[in-house]
Amino acid sequence: MSLKKIKSLLNKNDFDFYYLECVDSTMSEIKKYNFKKNICLMANQQTKGFGRRGTTWESPKGNIYISILFKSIVDIQNHFINNAFTTNIICNVLEKVCNVKTEIKWPNDILINDKKISGIITEIYNNNNVNFINTGFGINVMTSPNLDNYLTTNINAYQKEINNFSFAFELMEEYFKNFHILISHSESILEMYKSRLKYLGSQIKLKINDNLFKEGILFDLNNDGSIILKSESTSETIYNARIIK
Structure with a gap:
């Protein structure tokens, strides 16, 4: 080619x-x-x-x-x-x-x-x-x-x-x-x-920055590319992070 x-x-x-x-x-x-x-x-x-x-x-x-x-x-x-x-x-x-x-x-x-x-x-x-x-x-x-x-x-x-x-x-x-x-x-x-989204519906751990980590279920993907992270008591939209599960 x-x-x-x-x-x-x-x-x-x-x-x-x-x-x-x-x-x-x-x-x-x-x-x-x-x-x-x-x-x-x-x-x-x-x-x-x-x-x-x-x-x-x-x-x-x-x-x-x-x-x-x-x-x-x-x-x-x-x-x-x-x-x-x-x-x-x-x-x-x-x-x-x-x-x-x-x-x-x-x-x-x-x-x-x-x-x-x-x-x-x-x-x-x-x-x-x-x-x-x-x-x-x-x-x-x-x-x-x-x-x-x-x-x-x-x-x-x-x-x-x-x-x-x-x-x-x-x-x-x-x-x-x-x-x-x-x-x-x-x-x-x-x-x-x-x-094809890996971990959709599963428990994940996110690295927000060097000092901040969050855990929850990757509940859904929004139209703007952010994800919805759900825990037992909260539902949060995450725009920028890295999955380190």
């Missing part, structure tokens, strides 16, 4: 496509381009990749690092629907290629057999009073980073006859084949997301 085929696919769907061998971060690099066009930026390596809450995202060569930037087609308060849509697409293609079940660990990790294979991050920008949404994701294809207290895996552990370019093409094909679902703000997006 060549980069030309990926570029052709993106161009047919009104997106400019750029490939760079190495960047600090695709999320930062993509902001250097013209905000008047839809853009997809792919890199082979990141030197300063980051995840939610500013955590370091190890980004060695041979994996997928992509950011997609376009004019927001949903209200800002509902931007999580874009995150959920992208997560669903990645899960769909991983399950097809690797012939395995995926799970989503709130708020933004995709797991196979309890090991992280992908992560997603979304940012909102305002440029000349127009809102743009920037969705970045990394997918372990050839290698898996070594993370303290967090198991990881990669696509080649399940399917060796695929590389980052061929997987990226399949991913973007699936993305645009289903893009109409995002445009229509379909409820099926959140339904599909919740069907």
